[in-house]
Amino acid sequence: MALLEVKDLQVRVEEREILHGLTLTVNEGEIHAIMGPNGSGKSTLSHVIAGKPGYEVTGGQILFKGEDLLEMKPEERAAKGVFLAFQYPVEIPGVATMTFLRTALNAQRKARGESEYSTPDFLKKVREVSKSLNIPQDMLKRGVNVGFSGGEKKRNEVLQMALFEPSLCILDEMDSGLDIDALRIAADGVNALHSPKRAMVVITHYQRLLNYIVPDVVHVMSKGRVVKSGGKELALELEASGYAQFEDAA
Amino acid sequence: MNVAVAKTGKGRAVSDLFTSAEGRLPGSPTVIATRREAFETYERLGLPHRRIEEWKYTDLRALVGEVLPLAAAPDAAALKRAADAVKAQAIAGARKLVLVDGVFAADLSDVKELATEVGFRTLRETLEKDAGLLKTASTDAVIALNAAMATDGLVLSIADGAQLSVPIQIIHIATAASASSFTRSQVAIGKGARATIVESFVAAGAKAYQISDAVLITVGDDADVAHIRLMDDSPDALNVTSHFVTIGANVKFNFFNMTTGAAVSRLQGFITLAGEGSELSANGVNLLQKTEHGDTTLVVDHAVPNCVSREVFRAVIDDRAHSVFQGRIIVRPDAQKTDGKMMIRALLLSDEAEADNKPELEIFADDVSCGHGATAGALDDNLLFYLKARGLPEKQAQALLIQAFVGEAIEQIADDNLREHVIGIAERWLERRS
Numbered sequence: 203m204a205l206l207e208v209k210d211l212q213v214r215v216e217e218r219e220i221l222h223g224l225t226l227t228v229n230e231g232e233i234h235a236i237m238g239p240n241g242s243g244k245s246t247l248s249h250v251i252a253g254k255p256g257y258e259v260t261g262g263q264i265l266f267k268g269e270d271l272l273e274m275k276p277e278e279r280a281a282k283g284v285f286l287a288f289q290y291p292v293e294i295p296g297v298a299t300m301t302f303l304r305t306a307l308n309a310q311r312k313a314r315g316e317s318e319y320s321t322p323d324f325l326k327k328v329r330e331v332s333k334s335l336n337i338p339q340d341m342l343k344r345g346v347n348v349g350f351s352g353g354e355k356k357r358n359e360v361l362q363m364a365l366f367e368p369s370l371c372i373l374d375e376m377d378s379g380l381d382i383d384a385l386r387i388a389a390d391g392v393n394a395l396h397s398p399k400r401a402m403v404v405i406t407h408y409q410r411l412l413n414y415i416v417p418d419v420v421h422v423m424s425k426g427r428v429v430k431s432g433g434k435e436l437a438l439e440l441e442a443s444g445y446a447q448f449e450d451a452a
Numbered sequence: 453m454n455v456a457v458a459k460t461g462k463g464r465a466v467s468d469l470f471t472s473a474e475g476r477l478p479g480s481p482t483v484i485a486t487r488r489e490a491f492e493t494y495e496r497l498g499l500p501h502r503r504i505e506e507w508k509y510t511d512l513r514a515l516v517g518e519v520l521p522l523a524a525a526p527d528a529a530a531l532k533r534a535a536d537a538v539k540a541q542a543i544a545g546a547r548k549l550v551l552v553d554g555v556f557a558a559d560l561s562d563v564k565e566l567a568t569e570v571g572f573r574t575l576r577e578t579l580e581k582d583a584g585l586l587k588t589a590s591t592d593a594v595i596a597l598n599a600a601m602a603t604d605g606l607v608l609s610i611a612d613g614a615q616l617s618v619p620i621q622i623i624h625i626a627t628a629a630s631a632s633s634f635t636r637s638q639v640a641i642g643k644g645a646r647a648t649i650v651e652s653f654v655a656a657g658a659k660a661y662q663i664s665d666a667v668l669i670t671v672g673d674d675a676d677v678a679h680i681r682l683m684d685d686s687p688d689a690l691n692v693t694s695h696f697v698t699i700g701a702n703v704k705f706n707f708f709n710m711t712t713g714a715a716v717s718r719l720q721g722f723i724t725l726a727g728e729g730s731e732l733s734a735n736g737v738n739l740l741q742k743t744e745h746g747d748t749t750l751v752v753d754h755a756v757p758n759c760v761s762r763e764v765f766r767a768v769i770d771d772r773a774h775s776v777f778q779g780r781i782i783v784r785p786d787a788q789k790t791d792g793k794m795m796i797r798a799l800l801l802s803d804e805a806e807a808d809n810k811p812e813l814e815i816f817a818d819d820v821s822c823g824h825g826a827t828a829g830a831l832d833d834n835l836l837f838y839l840k841a842r843g844l845p846e847k848q849a850q851a852l853l854i855q856a857f858v859g860e861a862i863e864q865i866a867d868d869n870l871r872e873h874v875i876g877i878a879e880r881w882l883e884r885r886s
Contacts, residue, residue: 252841255833280843292838296856302842305852310843345856362842 203268205230205401206251206370212261213243213250213426220246222426223262228370231398235412235437236405238423239445244405245289247423248374252286253279266370280306281313285368287359289375294346299358302346303328307365331364335391353384360391371395372403377411389414409441424448467495470600473522477603479579486583491600497593506720509776509808510747512594515716516690520662522601523553523631530627530656535560537625537656543873546621546650553626554603554633569614569645575605575636585638585668590722594692598664601634605666612642612672619648619678619870624663626655626689632662643672643700648867649679653713655686662690663714673700673727678708680870684877685713687742692718701727701756708865709736710874711746712881718747725752725759725787732761735864739881740773740805747776754787757817763794766861768854769805770885780812783820790820798828799857801850851882 206228213221220243228234238244250257251264253276264271271279294302308318319327332342337357347355356376363371373392377385392415396402404415412420412434420436421428422445429448430436470491477487499516500507526534534552538560542548549572550560556574566572578585585607586599606622624635641647653663663685671677685691691714699705709719725732738746752761767775781792798807811824831853839849858878865871 254837254841275845276837276840277843277845277849280841286841288838288841292832292834294835294838294853294856296859297852302839302852305848306839306842306844309845309848313843366843 204228204265205267207265208247208251208262209265210262211247211250211259211264213246214258214260215246215256219260220426221250224423224427226421226428228401228403230369230401232419233396233402233404233415233417235417235420236403236423237407237409237420237437237440239449240407242423243426244423245374248286248372248405251372252276252284277309278313280366280368281310283369285363285366285371287356287363287371287373287376289378291347291355291359293348293350295348297346299342299344299346300328303342303362303365306362310366328365332361334394335361335364336387337361351384352379353381353387356380356384356388357391360388360395364391364395369399370401370403372405374405375407376404377406377408385411386414409437412437422448469519469521473601476522476525477601478576479583480581483579483583483586486586487600490586490596493591493596494593494600497596500593506592506749506778509778509810510716510718510745512692512716515745516662519597520630520632522603523628523633523661525555526552526557526627531557531560533627533656534625537654538623541623541652541654543619543621543650544869546619548621548623549606550623550625551604551606551635553628553631554635556604556606566620567614567616569611570616570620571609571611573607575602575607578607585636588666588668588696590694590696592694592720594664595666595694598634598636598666598694601632601664602636602666603634605635605637607638609640610642610645610647612644614642614645614647616645616647619650621650621652624651624653624665626658626661626663626685629659629661632664634664636666636668638668641669641671641675641677644674645672646676647678648870649677650870651681653683653685653691655689659686660688661686663692665691665693667693667695669695669697671697671699671703671705674702675700676704678706678866678870680707680865680874681709681719682874682877683709683711683713683717683719685717687713687715687744689714690716693720695719695721695723697721697723699723699725699727699730699732701729703727703730705730705732706864706866707732707734708861708874709748710877711736711738711740711748712877714744714746716745718749720749722751723753725754725761726756728756728758730759732759733864734761735764735861737765737858737861737878738767738769738775738777739858739878740768740775741770741885742773743771744773745776746773747778749776749778751780751782752792753782753784754790754792755784757786757788757790759787759790761792764861764864765796766858767798767807768801768858769798769807770801772802772804774806774808776808778810778812779824780814781822781824783813783815783817783822785816787817788819790817790822792820792822794824796824796826797857799854800828800830847885854882855879
């Protein structure tokens with residue numbers, strides 16, 4: 203069984219159809235890249251998978267481990283193992299990163315019927331994980347993403363990914379707002395988390411990110427559909443020739 | 453006893469409130485005469501209503517209607533219930549002074565454990581000689597009624613230079629249902645003293661009761677004072693409290709109020725900066741649900757130059773609750789170099805929740821820096837979605853954001869232990885949300 207199956211998905215936002223029958227299958231352990239020009243519906247897809255309000259699904263379905271994802275609340279999806287790394291992670295003043303991480307991890311564990319972490323056990327786990335990702339401890343004491351640089355925000359997303367251990371990670375334009383060094387650090391974090399059980403869907407506008415996170419499959423999106431899929435060489439082809447050819451195909 | 457009726461001339465019914473209580477009100481004949489005078493003032497004015505500007509948003513005639521008869525002195529059973537409530541409220545290490553249904557309860561209090569620099573008497577004892585504590589410059593009807601009816605209170609004096617290492621916690625416990633209690637206390641803080649005064653209001657099983665409290669505070673030069681008031685009365689109670697605070701020179705005064713209870717409440721504080729070089733930090737949180745009405749009204753009077761005042765207020769309003777914050781900063785003509793700032797923010801958790809924020813500046817000096825801001829809004833959907841996408845259910849995500857919202861006011865409490873105590877009360881309020 204595929205980990206994620208998106209079948210003929212049609213989505214509207216405020217009366218305007220953004221996705222017109224999108225189909226995508228991701229298996230365990232695979233890395234997929236979704237590329238496409240601005241406005242092709244890449245971010246809409248990631249938001250609908252995560253359960254963001256404001257999108258109306260008018261047709262098709264999304265199955266996650268065979269279950270109907272669209273029937274689940276966002277927090278249920280998270281507990282089942284769906285993780286969206288946000289393009290622009292929000293700042294939450296007054297909520298310490300540590301408190302947020304512990305509350306979120308324990309909420310997911312509780313939803314799965316697992317025991318919650320005690321404070322000492324949690325601290326131990328966070329220290330291990332943040333150390334392996336080279337995340338300084340003082341970042342954890344600050345408010346969630348408050349005053350973080352673009353690179354720090356993305357590393358905080360990677361830290362959460364490592365802590366929550368999802369089976370599907372969707373990285374929405376994780377390269378936006380990052381310089382090359384920050385991009386490399388974030389990508390190294392993602393690569394370290396890739397495993398035979400964990401799939402990654404990397405949404406990006408540019409081929410650049412795929413120098414660091416090497417995909418098994420590349421999809422090209424245009425006007426709300428996947429118009430072409432292929433191996434990693436497809437990304438290079440796009441870089442050379444641009445998206446225009448696919449816009450006609452759509 | 454309907455006060456509106458009293459205003460139309462049938463005053464006799466209202467007078468029953470006083471005459472039926474008179475025999476139980478402490479004080480010498482002179483004191484009783486002062487009380488009678490105060491009661492006449494109250495009778496003439498009646499309960500405040502919306503046509504009185506200061507009470508525009510808290511119309512006690514409409515919200516409360518009548519003043520309930522005076523609570524009986526607590527019996528053994530009441531004191532037993534109160535003892536359990538005291539245990540639940542006590543702050544670790546604090547010296548407790550307990551008032552049950554408006555009467556000082558010596559057996560529940562730590563009078564003997566008070567530091568030697570703390571002078572202590574009850575209002576009852578003080579009134580045997582002198583009516584001074586019943587007199588204030590205010591013409592407010594609820595303050596007049598409090599003067600007429602006050603059964604007891606605490607009269608504390610903290611000696612010059614005293615450095616109190618643990619807080620004094622005044623705990624008001626209500627055990628009598630459908631009755632009213634009136635208390636009046638004085639805290640005189642000496643020069644250079646350092647003290648923390650906490651006031652807690654809770655019920656021990658009582659319902660639909662009414663509390664009227666007045667606190668008169670004077671702060672000597674160079675003192676460093678924290679004053680924290682935690683009003684967590686029964687959800688069907690009334691609490692009307694008035695504070696009169698006079699602050700000397702080079703003082704640090706840190707006030708915090710939290711309202712988490714009572715169907716109808718009003719805290720009105722009149723704080724005068726009477727000595728130069730002082731810093732006032734006055735902060736508060738209203739957490740309101742169901743149909744609760746919580747009013748915080750604060751008048752900060754810069755009477756002299758070179759003082760700083762900072763006010764941070766947060767209101768979280770759910771269901772059909774109504775929060776009122778009125779903050780007035782007065783800068784007298786001589787009070788040059790005044791630095792006064794006030795920030796009020798309301799968080800509305802339901803479409804029917806209501807917030808009235810009324811900041812006012814009255815500035816009569818020309819070289820000052822004063823400002824205020826007021827906002828009202830809902831929880832940010834983007835923040836909620838982020839938290840939900842990380843596995844937090846709606847209520848838990850809201851709770852985290854609400855805690856962060858009120859945190860900015862709560863973090864003004866410097867003492868870790870007290871701050872944790874306050875956060876605990878806020879957390880219990882969040883758990884009560886349906």
